[in-house]
Amino acid sequence: MVAEKEKKGNEKVVAWRYREKRPLEFNTESGIGVKELYCPEDMSDFKYERDLNCSGEFPYTRGIHDNMYRGRIWTRRVFVGLSSPFETNERFKYLIERGESGLILIPDVPTQMGIDPDHPRAREETGVTGTPLYAMKCMEEAFEGISLDSVSVDLRGESPFVAASFFAQFVANAEERGDDIAKLRGSLINDNIHQNLSFGWGFTCPMKPNMRLCVDIIEFCVKHVPKWHPFSLAGYDVSETGANAIQEVAFNFGAAIAYVEAAMERGLDYGDFGHRIAFSMSTSINFFETIAKVRAARRVWARIAKNRFGATKPEACQLICSVKTAGSSLTEQQPINNIVRNAIEALAGVLGGTQSLDVCGYDEALALPSEEAAAVALNTQHIIAYETGAADTVDPLGGSYYVEWLTNKIEEGVNEYLEKIDEMGGMLVAEEKGWLRKEIQEEVIRKHKEVEEKKRIVVGVNDFIIPKDQEIPLPIKMADKEEQEKASKKIVAAVRRLRETRDHEKVKEALKGIHSKLEKDENMIRPMVEAFKVNATMGEILGVIREFYGYNYDPFDVIANPFV
């Protein structure tokens, strides 16, 4: 037996791996061919003031502030979307205690679709992949004991339709608590094009009311919540759907242009809100492409703001971005390896010069993050911020032949896409035609083929595989059917109780108020806030809006408007 084992072992040990064949061509993840060497010749057309300039100066390639992280470390976040607002609140506090400087709240899918937890299609999905947020009470529970003017809150609302409801809930709760809403800090994903592109939720949130609510939110924030970023573009989600680095930036900007133009049509001045736009971006596992992407994005956006929107104020030309490490780059195989990937991606985000960073849990590919995974994700950021020195000088890679070349390449690619989108008649048309989705799908298939053919190695997936039972046991909280069902039932019971105990007349009155504002074509945010204050639910409020625009009260057409 021993002898046999020995023999087997011997055969296995014979060849060290380094004789492996290396590829003949090298590409970035978005398929840009990479040369063997970059040297001063690759910078021949380079002009420092025009292309880079100092940080804090147009076109902001090196960063939007002159001292960047020497002044303030980026906002460190780890997303939270646990199955109830109460658990979410506990996790928020756990993370704040561990040095988190910004919160992210992820709603569950029914919420994203604008239906309440007791909706027949929602009942079992409530709280599965995020927090149910159907009424003001949810915000009250989620933010209980957390001071809202000291922490920045990222609400991942996705479509403006739902984002408006979210934001109104948040504002309603803040006012009820007695907070000054002018002091609220945070951002709101408010981007219909991307949510439809990424998630196909167009049917739940029709385009027309969406565009209106998008601009309503901007207008409301400009007037009443000046520190808030009312409109954050969801490039991250497009990237997760499969868009490459160039597409991600181009589609982000294409959508932003569409919304800005809609807001300018409403009569808003770009100079009043341009500096409040934020872009959510993904990293990819490709280190330098991520860095170059973030740098290129700042330069392209500065030029768009100046040339297209005629921005004159410097702040209105500065691209503010939040970067999240790519969930799609993480593997369910050998989850501990994801700590490595997250570290690489987080560093890329920082060297790119992001304002805010969200690191995924190592268990992202398997479950909602466990406490332990969230703590590691946060510590990854602390280590980069304080131990590596990467935050001690501005744009440390500036001048690198390769990074500058790649930044230019990405800029070129983005501009080409933007021209195509303009030719097509803008982002809304490109989206309706299905062109964006087709472009992304081609990319998804290309990338997958590369992995299948082992042109791209994913450690633990197509190489360096180990049996599942030999993986390192880590704290991962796998979804459990019984537990999920119990949690969902609790939420459904809570929403039913809310409906029974609230003042029905007041709700009716508030919903009427919404209807009349819709008719008068006035800003919808304030009446939505008021409706939430009297415990109207999201499903009800959005139902009224849908009906006004000639759609069914319920996007799934299962339930009817109970107030008629």
Added chain:
Amino acid sequence: MNMIENTTGRKIRILVGKPGLDCHDRACVVLCQAFRDAGMEVIYTGPYQPPERIAETAIEEDVDVIALSLLDGRHMTHFPRQMEVLKERNAADICVVGGGRIPEKDKPLLEKMGITGNYGAGTPLNVIVDHIIERVKKERGI
């Protein structure tokens, strides 16, 4: 006549379905392409389909196989329900295969209900395609 027709008698018609409210459909895009490349006729329902709709479409389109994918951990709710609905509509002869984020412990339970495959991320596409062809051959007695 392609390889699939050779081995199974006629082209395999397959419906790729995403029940529930899971939005992660990147894998479905890849799978659809792989099935097409393998010579199958592919129908994709898109996400957010109730089991009734998936069953209806499957019957209307006369498919041989339904491939279900879920990455939100809800497979133990939605996959069994899909099987019930198919039975109710006398369409239990359609092969059902599953995939997504399925822990080892759930796999035998799903197999017992007749849902085979149950592959996770990183499975080579040809493994999935081969499994489907084998399954269809078995059902057709080839």
Added chain:
Amino acid sequence: MGKGSRKFSERKAEFRTLSGLPVNRTYTQEDMKGFDYSKDVGSPGEYPHVRGIHPTMYRGRIWTMRQLSGFGVPEETKERIRFLTEQGQTAPSLIFDAPTRWGYDSDHPMAKGAVGRVGAPIDTLKDLEDMLEGVPLEDIHFTESTIAVIVLSMLVAIADKRGVPIKTLKGTVQNDILKEYSGPSMYIFPPDHSMRIVTDVIRFCCEEMPLFNPISISCTTLREAGANAIQELGFWMAHSIAYMESCIDAGLDPDDFAPKLTSFFGCHHDFFEEVAKFRAARRMWAKTMKERFGARNPKSLALKFHVQTSGSALTTQQPLNNITRGTLEVLAGVLGGAQSIALSCYDEGLGIPTEESVVTALRTQQIIAYECGVTNTVDPLGGSYFVENLTNRIEEEAMKYVERIDEMGGAVEAIKNGFIQKEINRQLYEDQEAIDKGERIIVGVNRYEVEESSAVEIFEISSDVEKNQKEKLESIRRERNDVAVEKALREIRDTAEGNGNLVPPTIDAVKAYASVGQICDVLRDIFGTYKSPRLL
């Protein structure tokens, strides 16, 4: 320059690298004044090699991935090597236990309790034979300096037995004793005698083993003892010069042996400083070889080095954080152009790394090699204003140490008079003060501390190791030919007293199964032992 918008005042009055170099708010073209690309940097594969020593670097071949193996009885180490090879390790790196490195057998009173603890015990050739059974002899790294001559002899003996011509043998024996004198480290003989042994090994390899690296010059132990990056580099260069001179004194031509010298660096958590350190090291090496020693062979000018990520940068608190640290350190090593890398495992602070943690260390390297695209182009940071500037400044500062040591009469003198140790202790003290005062933040240690229940498994070494090893040694003593052993030991004694090369008689001795302790006892008898000046 830079009148742009400032939103927040600076977090600190001044920013410095870990080794204390000031860091400006921003680096621009202005900082590149006087920069001459072809003279200062050059293309990879060309003098002064700042961008790398091969034109294709990792596009041609990924660095060698090794993890230290060595614990328990030799068979356990063998299993670990096999296991790691299956997991994709590209070549092994072996480490021996403390008694072996002190030159004591496992049954020596000094060895009690230490056998197989922090490395594998080697008493006689039999142990290494057992450890390497079924393992190809090609490209093994022996992290061994005190008894390097014995280890090399054992390798030669095994090769002879297997019929492998030693002319074809690749691999490295660390054989770098100078670093040991200035840290809390291991040495047996006084520095001058140690230098002779080092030189004998180099000369033997020059003559008999042309593909083998007879030395890996390293100040990593000094780094771990508290030296900063500049000191590490300065002392490394000074030590290298001492070895060069010793070999030249022994009659060797620099172009014959310089291509065979390799180096070994640590990698701490100051990301850009480490990258710059590696780039600066290549330039210092190239210049010194060319200008100081008149080397003309292009291979003499190209610095090959291994990187071991820092164990002292890891924390015992929240060990999973160490995976992040290890990742960033490896990334710095790769962006610095290393030829070979090993990680300190995330549970290193807790004990011998478990299989799982070593696999994670390997996976870290593999993800960086294959997934993140940093290997797609050569020296991706080349041209960065900050990195080029830092490369220059680190070289300048490190060369100041070389000059000071030159003035003292060389590295051996600087060791004897305690200069190097004093410098390191000063740095160690300053760093500790910075951590205590909170000026330097270590996550989980002086910021973001939490109460924790460790989720990490700890590796246990079986208590039978010492007993088994003693029994094995006893049975070898009974079975071997004592006459042959005595004869070989006498040969070593005679050679040590004269000027001959110590390697050939040592090969004969290990082949006769003389033990490490016996051979070292003979040498101790001739050379004496050494106590470094105590400087605290």
